[in-house]
Amino acid sequence: QSNSIDGDAIKVYVRVRPLTQGTGLTTDGDRNLCLAVTSDHTVRLNSKPEPRNFTYDHVADMDTSQESVFSCVAKNIVESCMNGYNGTIFAYGQTGSGKTFTMLGPNELTDFSDELRGVIPRSFEYLFFLISREVEKSAGAKSFLCKCSFIEIYNEQIFDLLDSASASLFLREDIKKGVFVEGAVEKYAASAAEAYQVLSMGWRNRRVASTSMNRESSRSHAVFTMTLESKETGQGVVNIRTSQLNLVDLAGSERQKDTHAEGSRLKEASSINRSLMCLGQVIMALVDVSNGRSRHVCYRDSKLTFLLRDSLGGNAKTYIIANVHPGSKCFGESLSTLQFAQRAKLIKNKAMINEDTQGNVK
Amino acid sequence: LHEHNMASAGSREWRAVCEKFRRAQDLSEVESRKDPENDPFRSKYKARELLKEIYCTLKNFDVDDGEGEGPEADGQAREALNGEPANKAHTGDSRAGLRAAKLGVIDYHLGVNHIETEELSAGEEYLMNCVKLLDECTVTRENVSLFIQVGNQLGILWAGRDETEKAQGFLETAESIYVQYMKEDGQPPLDLVDFFVLEEDAPSQQERMRRFEMAYTHTLYYLAQVYKNLGQYESAGQYCHSTLQRQLKFSHFVPLEWAINAATLSQYYITKTRYMEARHCLAAANVIAGLAGEVPSEAAAKESEAEYEKREQLCQKRAEIARCWIKYCLNVLQDAKKLLEDNIGELDLDRQEELQRARQDEEEEKERGRKTAVLFDSAEMFDSICGQEEKVSCILPLNFEEARAIFLVGQGYVTQAKEYFEMDGHVTDHIEILQDHSALFKVLAFFEEDLERRCKMHKRRVDMLEPICKDLNAQYYLLICRQLQFELAETFYEMMDLKLAVAEKQDQPDAHTIKKFNHLCLASIKYYQMFLDSIRSPEGKFPEKLEDDILRPALVAKFRIARLQSKIISGNQASQLENLNLSLESYNFVVQYCEEHPEAKKAVETELELSEEMVSLLPIKINRIQCRMVSSN
Numbered sequence: 001q002s003n004s005i006d007g008d009a010i011k012v013y014v015r016v017r018p019l020t021q022g023t024g025l026t027t028d029g030d031r032n033l034c035l036a037v038t039s040d041h042t043v044r045l046n047s048k049p050e051p052r053n054f055t056y057d058h059v060a061d062m063d064t065s066q067e068s069v070f071s072c073v074a075k076n077i078v079e080s081c082m083n084g085y086n087g088t089i090f091a092y093g094q095t096g097s098g099k100t101f102t103m104l105g106p107n108e109l110t111d112f113s114d115e116l117r118g119v120i121p122r123s124f125e126y127l128f129f130l131i132s133r134e135v136e137k138s139a140g141a142k143s144f145l146c147k148c149s150f151i152e153i154y155n156e157q158i159f160d161l162l163d164s165a166s167a168s169l170f171l172r173e174d175i176k177k178g179v180f181v182e183g184a185v186e187k188y189a190a191s192a193a194e195a196y197q198v199l200s201m202g203w204r205n206r207r208v209a210s211t212s213m214n215r216e217s218s219r220s221h222a223v224f225t226m227t228l229e230s231k232e233t234g235q236g237v238v239n240i241r242t243s244q245l246n247l248v249d250l251a252g253s254e255r256q257k258d259t260h261a262e263g264s265r266l267k268e269a270s271s272i273n274r275s276l277m278c279l280g281q282v283i284m285a286l287v288d289v290s291n292g293r294s295r296h297v298c299y300r301d302s303k304l305t306f307l308l309r310d311s312l313g314g315n316a317k318t319y320i321i322a323n324v325h326p327g328s329k330c331f332g333e334s335l336s337t338l339q340f341a342q343r344a345k346l347i348k349n350k351a352m353i354n355e356d357t358q359g360n361v362k
Numbered sequence: 363l364h365e366h367n368m369a370s371a372g373s374r375e376w377r378a379v380c381e382k383f384r385r386a387q388d389l390s391e392v393e394s395r396k397d398p399e400n401d402p403f404r405s406k407y408k409a410r411e412l413l414k415e416i417y418c419t420l421k422n423f424d425v426d427d428g429e430g431e432g433p434e435a436d437g438q439a440r441e442a443l444n445g446e447p448a449n450k451a452h453t454g455d456s457r458a459g460l461r462a463a464k465l466g467v468i469d470y471h472l473g474v475n476h477i478e479t480e481e482l483s484a485g486e487e488y489l490m491n492c493v494k495l496l497d498e499c500t501v502t503r504e505n506v507s508l509f510i511q512v513g514n515q516l517g518i519l520w521a522g523r524d525e526t527e528k529a530q531g532f533l534e535t536a537e538s539i540y541v542q543y544m545k546e547d548g549q550p551p552l553d554l555v556d557f558f559v560l561e562e563d564a565p566s567q568q569e570r571m572r573r574f575e576m577a578y579t580h581t582l583y584y585l586a587q588v589y590k591n592l593g594q595y596e597s598a599g600q601y602c603h604s605t606l607q608r609q610l611k612f613s614h615f616v617p618l619e620w621a622i623n624a625a626t627l628s629q630y631y632i633t634k635t636r637y638m639e640a641r642h643c644l645a646a647a648n649v650i651a652g653l654a655g656e657v658p659s660e661a662a663a664k665e666s667e668a669e670y671e672k673r674e675q676l677c678q679k680r681a682e683i684a685r686c687w688i689k690y691c692l693n694v695l696q697d698a699k700k701l702l703e704d705n706i707g708e709l710d711l712d713r714q715e716e717l718q719r720a721r722q723d724e725e726e727e728k729e730r731g732r733k734t735a736v737l738f739d740s741a742e743m744f745d746s747i748c749g750q751e752e753k754v755s756c757i758l759p760l761n762f763e764e765a766r767a768i769f770l771v772g773q774g775y776v777t778q779a780k781e782y783f784e785m786d787g788h789v790t791d792h793i794e795i796l797q798d799h800s801a802l803f804k805v806l807a808f809f810e811e812d813l814e815r816r817c818k819m820h821k822r823r824v825d826m827l828e829p830i831c832k833d834l835n836a837q838y839y840l841l842i843c844r845q846l847q848f849e850l851a852e853t854f855y856e857m858m859d860l861k862l863a864v865a866e867k868q869d870q871p872d873a874h875t876i877k878k879f880n881h882l883c884l885a886s887i888k889y890y891q892m893f894l895d896s897i898r899s900p901e902g903k904f905p906e907k908l909e910d911d912i913l914r915p916a917l918v919a920k921f922r923i924a925r926l927q928s929k930i931i932s933g934n935q936a937s938q939l940e941n942l943n944l945s946l947e948s949y950n951f952v953v954q955y956c957e958e959h960p961e962a963k964k965a966v967e968t969e970l971e972l973s974e975e976m977v978s979l980l981p982i983k984i985n986r987i988q989c990r991m992v993s994s995n
Contacts, residue, residue: 083900086837173789175830178838243837266521266529266587269580275616276583276605280623282590283602286630289595294696294801295629296689298622298682315840 010318011057012341013073014043016326017098018062032328037061045335046328054338056345062326066115069102070122073319077245078126080317081228082134084241088248088311089119092340093323094333095218095252102321103249104203119321120199120224120247124192127226127245138232145229147186148195150202152209153303154220160184161202161222164209171306177242179307186227199224218252221304246311248304320344379419383558386412390475403479410475416558417468454502462495463505464557469495470512471554477519489516503551506543510536510577511554517584521591530588533581540578550574572612579608599630603639610650610738618679621651624738625686632693637756640690645750646738647683652746654679681782684775688798691754691772695765695805698758702808709808718760725757765809772802789834793842796826800849817860823853831889836896844896848915851889855922858882858929876931883926890919890926907959914965917952921969924948924976935991939984946980949973 016035036044043059045052058072077087091099105117131144150161157168162185172182189195202224210217224247232239267278284299300306311318322341324334386409394405452458473488492512499505513536520529543551550571556564565573586601606624609615625647631640654676663670701717704710738747759765776799783791800823807819831846861879865871871879897916898904908916927945932938952973956963963970 080900084837085900172787174787175785175789175833176835178789178835266518266584268518269583275619276580276609277619278587279583279602279605280619280626282586282598283623283626283630285590286595286599286602287626287633293633294689294692294798295632296682296685297629298626298679298686310838315837 010312010320010344012320012322012345013058013060013069014054014056014322014324014338014341015060015064015069015098015102016043016062016324017101019327033326034328034331035324035326035334043324043338045331045338047331047335054342056322056341066102066105066118066122069321070119070126073321074119074123075126077317077319078123078130081127081226081243081245082130082230084230084243086244086246086310086316088246088308088316088318089123090248090250090318090320091119091323092250092320092344093252093337094325094330097323097325097330097333097337099249099252099321099323102323103247121192121196123245123247124195124199127228128192128195134230141234142230142232145231146189146195147227147229148189148198148225149181149184149186149227150198150222150224151181151184152206152215152220152222153307154215156303158303159209161205161209162187162198164205171303178310181307189226195226221251222249223247223304223307246308248308375419377560379416380558380560380563382412382416383555384563385409386416386471387555390471390478406475406479410472410479413468413472413475417465417472420465420468450500451498452500454499454505456499459499459502460504460557462499463508463552466492466495466505466508466512467554467557470508470515473512474515477515482519482523486516486519489519501539501543503547503549506539506547506551507554507574507577509539510574510581512536513539514577514581514584517581517588521584521588526588526591530585530592533585533588536578536581537585540581575608575612576614579605579612579614582608599627599634602627602630607738610646610743615650617650617654618675621647621654621683622679624650625683628686629689632690635693635697637690637694637758641751641754641756642737642747644683644687644690645747646743647686648750649743649746651676651680651683677782681779684779685783685795685798687775688772688779688795688802691768691775692798692801692805694756694758694768695772695802698760698765699805699808701758702760707808709811714760721757721760759809762809762811765806769802769806773799776802785830789839790842793830793834793846796830797845797849800827800853804853813860813864817857817864820853820857820860824850824857827853840896844893844912844915847889847893847896848919851886851893851919851922854882854886854889855926858886858926862929871931880930883930887923887926890923893919908955908962913962917955917962917966918969920948920951920955921966921973924952924973928976928980935987935994939987939991942980942984942987946977946984949976949980953977 016037019033034046036046037059038044038053039059041057041059042053042055045054060069060072074089077089081087091103093099101116101118103118103120105114105121127146131146134142135144148162151169152159152161158171158181160166160169160181160183166183166185169184170182171179173179187198189198202222206217206220206222209215210220226245226247227242228245229240229242232241267281269276280299284297287295287297301309305312310316320341322337322344324330324337326334389405389409389412394403394409397404397406452462454460454463469488469492473485473492476482476485476488478485489512492508493516496505496509496512501509513532517529517533517536520526520532550567551574553565553570553573556570582601583605586598586605589595589598589601602623606615606620606627609620624643628640628643628647631637631643655672657676658669658673660673663673702709702714704713738744754768754771755764759768776795779795780792782788783795785792803819803823807816810816810819827846827850831843831850834843834846836843858879861875861882865875865879868875894904894916897908897912924945924947927941927948930941932941950973952966952970956966956970
């Protein structure tokens with residue numbers, strides 16, 4: 001398997017959760033499955049008339065352990081973060097498909113020793129394990145600084161989960177440090193436990209916000225970012241490297257259709273509203289399908305894609321964990337999750353060298 | 363007007379119906395917004411009951427009125443919507459026609475009510491009942507609004523079910539009914555509420571007209587979406603334009619939003635090379651954005667959050683419009699260049715002359731075309747829009763003067779756009795604007811005949827891009843970095859070519875010229891090399907196989923480096939030999955890569971052919987120099 005960073009498309013890991021009772025998605029009495037894992041890379045969806053097969057970088061069946069998810073998805077990304085590269089892990093799926101379990105663990109646990117803890121606590125542990133190993137190996141020549149921020153994107157507005165009192169924040173770009181959320185609180189973490197503390201605090205705020213401000217957490221994206229700065233002193237030269245690890249909990253896939261997935265539905269204009277909001281989207285689509293001419297599109301990316309622009313291809317490592325529920329009642333949602341995951345494999349920031357600058361031979 | 367419409371007008375019973383109707387509307391539109399989450403349709407259900415009651419009452423009323431008017435034929439709904447008036451049982455303003463309209467309005471409201479409460483099939487049934495009632499009638503002032511609105515609702519309903527063609531049918535029917543009505547009558551029609559309000563509460567003629575026109579604007583707006591969903595982009599574009607036009611005509615718009623839509627639409631026209639329309643959209647965007655109010659001062663923005671937001675909005679949107687203008691200028695110039703260049707990319711003088719002669723006739727043609735084109739014909743704004751249009755041509759420039767005029771307009775917008783999209787905070791946008799500025803210079807240089815001055819224009823490109831390329835963090839902006847590296851390499855390459863052409867006119871280049879020339883070669887090599895290095899893995903390894911998206915740029919970079927290495931002027935044979943060997947190495951890379959990856963051949967056909975030639979020729983040259991060196995030692 002190639003290990004080169006550039007050119008790597010986004011990787012996709014599909015995890016099928018086991019059937020359990022009382023998940024909100026009642027499967028009680030309904031043992032019919034609409035999904036079957038057919039190999040490490042393929043899953044079959046029992047659609048009619050023909051079953052459909054989907055292929056991904058990895059497909060994990062119901063018996064897959066948390067440790068196994070972590071080693072497959074996150075280990076490599078954490079390692080490359082240590083080497084100065086940016087990494088992102090997205091969790092995607094319908095509510096109840098096991099996103100929180102995969103990322104955090106059962107019941108948003110706080111017990112670190114639990115075998116069932118998820119990708120995020122394991123990533124913290126592994127990162128700080130690697131840090132202490134490096135520090136030891138370098139005999140003090142190398143030092144690390146780790147900062148955490150935790151934000152939520154709801155309705156195209158950005159909220160700071162580490163400062164629940166703050167108003168909505170703005171995205172900005174810096175020539176040296178890329179895209180960042182202006183004014184977001186950054187907390188230092190010196191150990192996995194400290195990082196986990198920051199995470200749980202934000203997670204709690206997310207809950208509080210969702211009840212008090214009528215924000216539904218299944219409609220919001222949460223982005224936990226760890227910025228790792230390494231400093232190496234050698235022969236009088238100080239070498240500083242920074243990298244980012246983004247852990248993203250995407251809004252529930254079943255909610256996506258309210259926003260953009262359902263393309264064919266007409267946007268209505270209520271008779272009192274002077275604004276025909278959708279017209280711009282129609283025009284933008286016209287401009288989008290155009291030939292290679294240089295043009296400017298006035299409508300901005302969504303906040304999430306803007307923030308994670310670097311993760312969607314380019315030189316960052318990105319893994320998407322698509323969680324699916326195998327129950328036949330979830331057929332529709334599972335299909336849409338699998339399709340999304342398939343599309344995600346195609347996402348790649350093109351190294352767009354303009355046709356024009358490719359030059360003709362003179 | 364209201365006389366036969368309300369046979370029992372004024373009666374207590376009628377007053378009660380009107381009151382019920384008002385209450386239903388109030389429940390549905392106002393109170394429903396406050397419904398609790400666990401009972402989200404409470405008010406809608408209450409409204410529904412009231413509407414049903416009204417329906418029953420109406421039926422009873424009409425038993426007295428409407429008897430003997432003939433049976434209710436159950437014609438094919440859609441067909442009849444299109445049907446000839448001759449087939450209609452009633453004229454719209456007859457007693458039966460009015461009865462149909464009245465019941466139709468209630469059916470319509472019941473239909474919408476059911477759709478809003480997620481009972482689509484029931485909703486559809488009511489709407490189709492309304493259509494059936496209307497089918498019996500000719501289109502008149504009394505029912506035309508209902509015709510349009512029920513068409514809109516059915517369009518929305520069917521589009522939601524993914525039956526886009528069906529939606530299209532209903533909406534297009536509504537469209538044709540509007541057109542026909544406006545042609546044949548055009549008087550303010552009755553509004554949907556007119557049947558159920560007391561005379562004193564009835565909307566004014568003006569208000570009726572406004573609502574009617576708005577409903578039709580929505581028809582066009584839905585059609586724009588339908589055509590987009592059907593992939594009929596040409597029609598979608600046209601309907602977007604018409605929607606914008608009508609929003610403007612009937613003062614039914616939010617200025618900034620309208621301006622951004624018009625500016626975006628200009629970009630659609632650019633891709634279709636319809637510059638006259640593109641310019642018109644942009645000119646209108648400028649004028650309408652001006653209606654959004656004064657930009658609050660920086661001081662005011664610091665004082666209050668609202669002022670800050672407003673300032674941010676206004677500045678950003680205006681900068682966005684400016685960027686659309688930049689693209690306009692750039693594309694006009696680039697198209698002119700394409701038209702005028704010969705097979706080696708230089709200005710073709712014969713062609714220039716020929717085109718200038720043809721220009722005269724063409725302009726007359728354009729003038730005629732202009733009159734048929736869709737324009738934003740808002741009376742009070744028209745002059746200001748024309749004023750904006752006059753500032754820049756929409757005809758392809760054919761000489762340096764004309765090109766420069768467009769360039770300057772583009773450059774003005776570059777300055778304006780950069781004011782908002784500052785580097786600090788808007789890195790990507792800022793650089794995109796600079797890249798456009800660079801592109802403007804590049805295309806202007808094409809029109810410049812003086813080689814030294816042309817070279818200076820390219821130097822301006824270097825000056826604006828080089829510092830950023832140095833500062834930009836490749837970890838976050840890899841793609842932009844690559845674009846900048848490539849463009850800088852190419853710019854130095856062009857300057858090198860220009861210097862070469864100048865030098866060839868002189869007998870013997872002086873030391874200063876040689877030094878400058880070599881500097882350009884080395885600078886170009888440096889940036890091509892930086893680009894190639896950006897492709898390496900973290901361990902510094904060049905990939906065995908190039909990804910599709912960088913295949914051509916990477917091979918072109920290798921090819922250019924090869925040529926540049928061989929061009930470096932060197933006083934001593936040893937370094938000349940070294941340069942030629944490096945050159946050969948790079949040519950060899952291109953040839954070998956294509957041998958190992960045959961699929962790459964078609965991406966770099968010409969470059970490959972030349973490289974193969976050089977791979978066979980260079981060793982002879984190298985050999986000759988080696989011999990000379992041996993013999994002179």
